[in-house]
Structures are given as structure tokens and as C-alpha cells.
Amino acid sequence: MCVCVCVCVCVCVCRMTETDSTQELRNAMSIESSQVSVDIRHKPAVKGAHEAVDVHVQGLTYRVPRQRVTWWQHWLADHSLLPRSCIDETRVVLNDVTFTVRSGQMLAILGSSGSGKTSLLDVIACRNKSGKVTGDVMLNGVTRTQDMLTKRAAYVRQDDRLMASLTVRETLMFVAQLKLPKSFGDDEIKARVDSVILELGLMEPADTRIGNAEIRGISGGERRRVSIGIQMLIDPSLLFLDEPTSGLDSFTASHLVSTLSHMARNRRTILMSIHQPRSNIFELFDLVLLMSGGRVVYFGEAKHMVHYFTRLGFPCPQLTNPCDYYVDLSTLDPTSEETEESTAEVVRHLQQVYYQDDVMEANGVMSGSIKPSKDDRRGSPGNLELPDDGDIYPGLRRQFSVLFRRWMRSILEDWPLLGVRSIQALAMSIMLGVVYWQLQPNQSSLRDHFGVLYMISVMYPYLIVVDIIETCHKERKLLYFETQDHLYSIEAYYFAKIASDLPFHFYFIVLYVIPVYFMAGMPADVAVFFQVFAIVFLSVLCSRGLAMMSASIMPTFQSSCFFAQTLFSLFIMSAGFFINLDNILAEFTWVSVVSYLRWGFEGLCLTEIKPLNFTCTDEQVKGSCVADGESALQLYAFGEGHTWQALTALVSTIAIFLGLMFVALKLIPQQPEEHS
Secondary structure, three states: OHHHHHHHHHHHHHHHHHHHHHHHHHHHHHHHHHHOOOOOOOOOOOOOOOOOOOEEEEEEEEEEEOOOOOHHHHHHHHOOOOOOHHHHOEEEEEEEEEEEEOOOOEEEEEOOOOOOHHHHHHHHOOOOOOOEEEEEEEEOOEEOOHHHHHHHEEEEOOOOOOOOOOEHHHHHHHHHHHHOOOOOOHHHHHHHHHHHHHHOOOOOOOOOEOOOOOOOOOOHHHHHHHHHHHHHOOOOOEEEEEOOOOOOOHHHHHHHHHHHHHHHHOOOEEEEEOOOOOHHHHOOOOEEEEEEOOEEEEEEEHHHHHHHHHHOOOOOOOOOOHHHHHHHHOOOOOOOHHHHHHHHHHHHHHHHHHOOHHHHHHOOOOOOOOOOOHHHHHOOHHHOOOOOHHHHOOOHHHHHHHHHHHHHHHHHHOHHHHHHHHHHHHHHHHHHHHHOOOOOOEHHHHHHHHHHHHHHHHHHHHHHHHHHHHHHHHHHHHHHHHHHOOOOOHHHHHHHHHHHHHHHHHHHHHHHHHHHHHHOOOOOOHHHHHHHHHHHHHHHHHHHHHHHHHHHHOOOHHHHHHHHHHHHHHHHHOOOOOOOHHHOOHHHHHHHHHOHHHHHHHHHHHHHOOOOEOEOOHHHHHOOOOOEHHHHHHHOOOOOOOHHHHHHHHHHHHHHHHHHHHHHHHHOOOOOHHHO
């Protein structure tokens, strides 16, 4: 018994000694980190270790319009047809927020939904899209700019935007090739990726696919760490995280925050919003900023928060998580008028007490903060000695190469979808071949010759429109956030997207054209076959261009489908099969002129039917008999046409659609529907 007691005492003493030593080491690292803070104006981000960056926010206020104001509402207000108050009314999202976070510290921003946590991160990181911001945000005493943040900070969003078909290592490698300076060689890029995988504990799932709801892959916690790893590739000095534990179980969340705490000790500054973390996670925070209604209720060291509220008369009950209790304490309860009024009074009291000078000083809001000189406060961003973008970021050629390989790899890895589309193209071709089996050049089959060519030129181009629009809107989630993170330019995405689609597009058309061509008994002529293939190839390219243009212009999947299908319906009706081109009303002739389906159909007819000779019986000779292809073309008003005209019209249509797509990508924010 005595031996057991002695052993227990020894173990406890060892653990206490280890805890004290660990705490001393953490404090020493924190002090060391704060002492090595450098002037951010004179030390650009380079290949070496990241620099220490201190963040000071002073009197930050953010106002946004209460409702979205359109251009016509502005016009009405300018002409006194609408009260100015309707468009000028604003809502205060952040109100006089002040705090300081030093290098080596991790700040947790707490608060209920709508308290301003995400808005605070967005404003500090220059990611707010609208509204008016007043106050100062300083990095090492210098007013922060977008360029400074781009080269020294990283932002991890609440939701993950990863390609499901790629592995963890492939995902990080592709991003590293886009994000790291072009001076990095292949070995250096691989070394950086390996170091990030090791630092975030991703060695075991490194070669496992990311996955999604349809594809089995890594766990939610590992997926979140991959999102963090993407941002860690540039070795940032400043890291923003918007609710990184959202959707994770308690153990995974604890492990993730522990990893972030370890990263902060490596001379990084971490600011994260989090919603009511459990107690062991709370103990990992260095600083806590508790917000309510856009105002600060508490800022200071995490270990002092309970003591602070206890002095105000709000002690934390035993066996209760301090985060849960004090977030609830600073939240309005609208369940009834009485509870709303009583909780509002408590929140007002907490805010008023906190903003007293002595309380702010006691909590370290102003003490030790970075106080820039007047020259620093008035300096323009253009005076900062930052590295030139051309020396830091890969050029268009490298971006195109990486994106092209990523899209190709993603398509090939998603072999079930590739197989379904292959079967779709082949099945449609066989179905048409069975219906129009071995057409003969006689009078009874005359209309069937036009029918099979019309179906070939319309059916597959129609079926792919919605599919491509859906794919483009899914890719918006990557495009919007990756361009926001400056991974690549719109030009690189545009050319890589088109180029990576072409090989598969060619493959699907081969499956679509060859069976129906021979099953329908079309001429066994090499020249005719390749002309038919080229016209169908260009017609499908027109449909792809129409779909991608619609997805780029319209904000939602539904509106894109409506826009594309409306145009497609007009093109179908004016293609020349259902109505003779000579019988179209003069006011609507222009529709047939711009209809790529008309030009595809006409081009196929000129190629396949024009050389034919149709047999006629004696009775048909006496009556109406179409003896040759040229006479048959006259029935559809195609007699004056030429194949080169159809090819020119199709190529021009592709150029117009893709040109409008590029303009839309450049001018219209490709914001996903859920973030609109």
C-alpha cells in the first residue's frame, strides 16, 4: 500500500513539474516572439522563415447598408422619386473594436451568431465587399494594405473548398506550384509540402483522396487540416480562421486547435472566430475577444476571463464551461419581451463597463499596444518596400500548366462520371442508328436523310447544356475562392478550362458520330466522314460555349439553365427543319442567321445529301420526283449555301460565346449561390 502511495505521489510531482516547465517554455516563446517583431516595411516575404507580425486594431467600426440597393433605386433617389433614407440607411456591424495581438499568440473571437465575429475577420483581412470602415488596423505599426496581407497572411474559411478526386498530397502539390514563388524549384516545392503535411499531422492520409458526399475519402477533421495546410504553404506570419471547428466532433476540434496553438508558438499570429468551444479548447487560447452586437464585452488573456466577470458580479457556476456561460450571458434572448429586456440590460451593462478606460487598460487593450508614429499612420501603401509580384507569383504559363494538369487529373480520377458520359454519347448514337438504319437513296427515305442529320446536329448538343452548366456552377466554389486567394488569374483558368475539356470533348464526339454514321448508311467516303465529324464537333463546341457563357453570366444554376435553354429553343425553331427558312417572318430572320444549330444542320446537309442521287419510279417521274441532292436541298432553302459558310459561322459562334464568357469572368464576381 505504501509503495502504491509513493508511486502515485511521484507521478503527480512529475506531472506538475512537466506542466510548470511547459508553461514556462510557452511564456518564454511568447516573450521571445514579441521581441523579434520587425518593421514590416523593410523586410519583404522571402524564402526564409516568416517574420513576426503584431496586429493592432484601434476603434474599428463597420457599417453596411440595411438592404441591397440597386442602380435603379439610386437613380430614383437622385431624381427625388425615392426618399434618400431608403438607400442611405445603414446597420452598425462593428462598433469601436480595439485590441492587440502579438506574434506567437492565438486570439479566439467568441460570440453568438450575429455578434460580428466573421465580419471582424473579414474587415481586418480586407475581405469585406461593401460597407464603410473607419478606424485603424496596424501590422507592426504600419497601416495594413491588401498587398501586405496578400504576401504575409492567409485566410481559412469556414467551409472547405477542395477537389474530391485528388489526394491530400496532390491537392497540396498543385496549390504549392501555384502559390509559392517561381524561384522555388521542384525539390523545394516538394520539401515545403512535406513539411506542411508533417506539421499538421497528415502523414497517414497523405495519399488518400479528399472525397465528398459521393466519394469516400478523408475525415472532416483531416479535410479541415488540409484547408489550413493550403494556406500554410506560403508560411504565413498571420493566419485568419473562420470557425475552423465548425462541424467537427469534440475530439477532432480539440486536436485541431491544439495544432493551431503549436503553430502559433512558431512565431505566428493567429486570429480565429469560434462558437462556444469546450473547456479544454478554451485553455489553449492565449487571448479571448468576446463580442456582442458588434461591440467588445471582454478582451484579455483567456485565463483572466472568469476572474474579470466574477468581479462584475457574474461568477461562472461550477462544472460549467466558461465559454458557454459567458457567451450566453452576452446574448439577447428574444423568446419573450421580459427576457429580451432583461438580457439587453445585462449586455448594455457589460459593454459600458468594459469600455471604461480603467477596465480596458486592466485587460491589456491599450497597454503594450503598437503605437505607430505619425509618419507611419499617414504613409501610403505605395511607399512600402514590398516584393514585386513578378518575382513572387508564377506567371501565366506556369499557372496554365498547373491548372491544365489539375483539371485533367481530376477528370481522369472521376472515372465513374467519365464512364457515364461515354455511355450516354454511345447510347444516343446507337439509338439514332437503329431508328435510321441503312437509309436508301429513294423518294420514301428523302425526308429521313434530313431527319437523321437534324437529330445528329441537335440531340447531343442539347443534352450536354444542363450538364455543363451544373459542372461550371460547382467549379464556381473553387474559382471564386482560389482567385480571391490570388492562386491564379482569370486568364489562366479560362485557357486551362477550355484546353483541358478539348481531349475529352473529342473523345465523346468520336463515340457519338462513328456508330450512327455507319449504321445510318452514310457515304463510305473519307472526305465526307471527316467533314461530318468536323461539323458535329463544332456544333457541340457551340453548345459547350453557350453553357459556359450562361454559367458565367447568370448568378444561379436555375437562371443559367433558363437563359441557355431559351436561346437553344429559339435556335431549334429557326434551324430550318421544322419551318422552311424562306417562310420565316422577315422580323425574325436574324434568329436563323445567328442560330448555330441552323448552320450545323445546313452544313451536314450540304456535305452528305448534296452528292446523292435519288431513284425515281415511272409514276414518280410523271409526278414530283426529287432526282438529286441539289434539288432536295432546295426544299429546305439550302440550295444556295456552301459548306465553308457553315464552318465559318460555327467557328464565329464559338468565338463569340467564349469571348462573352471571358468578359463575364473578368467583370462579374463568380460568387457561389450560398455566398451571394
